[in-house]
Amino acid sequence: MKIKQSNCSNMKSSFSLLELILTTLISSIVIVYSLVFIKELYTNSDTIQKQEIAKIDLLATKAFLDKKADFYEDIKYRDSTIFYKNSILLENITDFKMKKEQSLIKIDIKYKNEIFLNWIFKI
Numbered sequence: 330m331k332i333k334q335s336n337c338s339n340m341k342s343s344f345s346l347l348e349l350i351l352t353t354l355i356s357s358i359v360i361v362y363s364l365v366f367i368k369e370l371y372t373n374s375d376t377i378q379k380q381e382i383a384k385i386d387l388l389a390t391k392a393f394l395d396k397k398a399d400f401y402e403d404i405k406y407r408d409s410t411i412f413y414k415n416s417i418l419l420e421n422i423t424d425f426k427m428k429k430e431q432s433l434i435k436i437d438i439k440y441k442n443e444i445f446l447n448w449i450f451k452i
Contacts, residue, residue: 390419
């Protein structure tokens with residue numbers, strides 16, 4: 330009978346060890362995938378934040394130009410920067426086109442190849 334008890338004890342130890350190994354493996358997998366998810370969440374959040382800040386800058390620029398009655402002669406585009414009376418108005422502009430038609434000024438802006446805007450102002 331002592332032999333049977335020893336075998337039974339060894340089996341319990343082996344099963345406990347197997348449970349411990351499986352638990353550790355599953356926990357490791359969960360932790361790794363959680364960290365990957367958190368990293369992606371942070372990266373996406375950072376990207377969205379930068380895009381929203383850019384949109385705010387663009388809206389502020391539009392509001393500024395909307396307050397100026399006739400800004401057509403004062404706006405210059407050079408080296409990916411828009412200038413208003415030789416002061417920097419907006420940076421990181423990939424493409425900029427401005428047309429004056431009758432009583433309208435039309436502006437097409439491409440910001441960092443990400444945001445495309447068409448503005449129309451009444452003179």
